[in-house]
Amino acid sequence: xxxxxxxxxxxxxxxxxxxxxxxxxxxxxxxxxxxxxxxxxxxxxxxxxxxxxxxxxxxxxxxxxxxxxxxxxxxxxxxxxxxxxxxxxxxxxxxxxxxxxxxxxxxxxxxxxxxxxxxxxxxxxxxxxxxxxxxxxxxxxxxxxxxxxxxxxxxxxxxxxxxxxxxxxxxxxxxxxxxxxxx
Numbered sequence: 001x002x003x004x005x006x007x008x009x010x011x012x013x014x015x016x017x018x019x020x021x022x023x024x025x026x027x028x029x030x031x032x033x034x035x036x037x038x039x040x041x042x043x044x045x046x047x048x049x050x051x052x053x054x055x056x057x058x059x060x061x062x063x064x065x066x067x068x069x070x071x072x073x074x075x076x077x078x079x080x081x082x083x084x085x086x087x088x089x090x091x092x093x094x095x096x097x098x099x100x101x102x103x104x105x106x107x108x109x110x111x112x113x114x115x116x117x118x119x120x121x122x123x124x125x126x127x128x129x130x131x132x133x134x135x136x137x138x139x140x141x142x143x144x145x146x147x148x149x150x151x152x153x154x155x156x157x158x159x160x161x162x163x164x165x166x167x168x169x170x171x172x173x174x175x176x177x178x179x180x181x182x183x
Contacts, residue, residue: 004134006173011085011155013131014166019075026071033064077157085155085165087175090116092150095143112143114167119154122164135172145169 040057094115112124124139137145151170156162168175 001171002134003172003174004132006153006168006175008087008177010131011087011166011168014129015085015155017127017130018125018165022071022075026068026075029064029071030068033061033068036061036064085157086162088118088154088156089170090118090152090154092146092148092152093117094148095146097143110140112139114143114146114152116152116154116164116167119156119162119164122154122167124167129168142169145171 036057040054040061092114096113096115098111098113100109100111114122114124116122124142126139128137128139128142129135146169153168153170153173153175154164155166156164
């Protein structure tokens with residue numbers, strides 16, 4: 001099977017796509033948070049609105065603030081790792097599918113997870129390798145094409161014990177240290 005070339009610049013494109021997804025999600029939460037916050041300030045000054053509604057509004061603002069803060073921290077971490085990630089090889093030692101429930105009996109979705117001997121768990125993104133002409137896949141397809149014992153290139157935040165940022169199967173990709181990525 002023909003392999004596709006993988007370079008540091010291509011990996012940076014994947015990381016940029018992840019950052020953009022998280023930024024869009026962040027603004028999807030943060031902008032309504034600002035509107036809710038402004039509305040809650042307006043409500044606070046009104047005496048004809050019950051305390052119960054005011055407390056409910058403040059609770060919603062607080063929850064949206066916490067979610068925005070969490071996503072903002074994730075974006076900041078990805079941006080830090082963007083310039084200093086390392087490429088390592090690791091062996092796939094386990095795989096599983098988890099059912100994540102959003103609300104009991106309302107919505108659920110499947111997450112596909114890969115486990116590596118040196119770096120632990122990696123949750124597959126919904127879309128993988130969008131830049132690739134031959135191997136652009138959804139997380140489910142990457143999961144189905146992988147098997148225990150496969151070797152992967154991992155883009156990790158720290159060479160010793162870092163977080164897995166992206167995984168690329170050696171069956172599909174061949175890494176070339178061509179471009180001047182600085183690392």
